[in-house]
Amino acid sequence: MAKPKVAFYWCASCGGCEEAVVDLHEAILKVVEAVDIALWPVALDFKRKDVEAWKPGEVTVAFINGSIRTSEQVDWVKLLRQKCPVVIAFGSCAHLGGIPGLSNFTTREKTLANKYHNSPSVDNPDKILPQLETEINGYELELPEFLPAVYALDQVIEVDYYLPGCPPVPDLISAAVGAILEGKLPEKGSVLAPDKSLCDTCPQKDSKPEVMKIESFKRVADSSPDPDTCFLAQGYVCMGPATRSGCGELCIRGNMPCRGCFGPTSEARDGGTKMLSAIGSLLDTTTEEASERLAATMVDPLGTLYRFSLPTSILKQRLG
């Protein structure tokens, strides 16, 4: 029997998800033994026409990483959706919008101006911005459109499964590939990771006090947390309570509070407001004035609570 074929594609991403595939180490040999890679722009040379020539269903699974920001990415993922029976959103950006999604905190115009006009390393006296069409020496050149906002993959095409993480961890990737090969995939729409909160599996779980009280907000930029005590109890905003487990608690073990890259469990619609609910109720205050004073010391709630998930949050972007 011919080996099943899989495709990897990247959109607005940093390359870390591609790195995660390579991070499978020896296990990748088992993967390439079991499947043929039909498309992988970062590592192998394929053209769009090769993909257009695929028979429907010929390539079983497309792993797509990165968020969606340009019309070219939309075209590509629509093409892959049309060709592949299974599409997996790979990594936080495809799953939730990711770090590039923080760009929804500002407008397209400001993002372009920042990049092409105001950045200190840019020399652009004519204030040129990328154009959809440009004529040079009689040739018509085209560029993809920079879309008004950043989108997660399932806001553009239907997605069958999600592999969470920035980037997804090797264990979860191997398990997902195994499930595909054995035809043991769970219900469509599932996130291929445990459905419990990170606090449940946290190595610092036992250090969590009975009654938690946040007296002041701390940041890892200014101080170093005690590695053996619950970060939240120390006043560091650790996204654990509102984040899905399955990462192997890598950040926690590296003395870094959880930043929420796995997104919330299936119980929560919006990880940011859920986390706000959790930390809000832990403040050690009994008056409105004290609550306001303490709240005022939390730096950048939006960027902290929605670091990986702004495009898929309830409000999705700043307006006005």
Next chain:
Amino acid sequence: MPEDSFEPRIVGFLCQWCSYTGADLAGTSRMQYPPNLRTIRVMCSGRVDPTFIVQALAEGADGVLIAGCHPGDCHYSEGNYRAMRRYPLLLKLLEQFGIETDRVRLEWVSASEGEKFARVVGEMTARLKELGPLNWKKRSAEYSGAA
């Protein structure tokens, strides 16, 4: 919509022990207040997850009122303190989203304060008329597409 005909839609989460009873008192006492509030009775102001408030704003509310027992009077002893602690953080978050903080108001209304309830709804309606419609759903769709 011409400005003078704009009627704000306010979603009100009222705790059943104090504020809902206070609202009831305003009604049975035949106090006049604007009909702009859509009431949702909850067990406690501490049960009002910020997700509900954000969802209400995203789905078409122009403002949200959370009303509970006065601090110290909570039926569950400290649920209203949770509401009190979350509120300033939520306002900070809404500000970052570009939403005027006057659109979300937290008030303590006891079962005997029908008059205060009517006054709060009146003040809030007037303020939201000044601010105009939030229209988040439509503006959001126009800005970034149906996606």
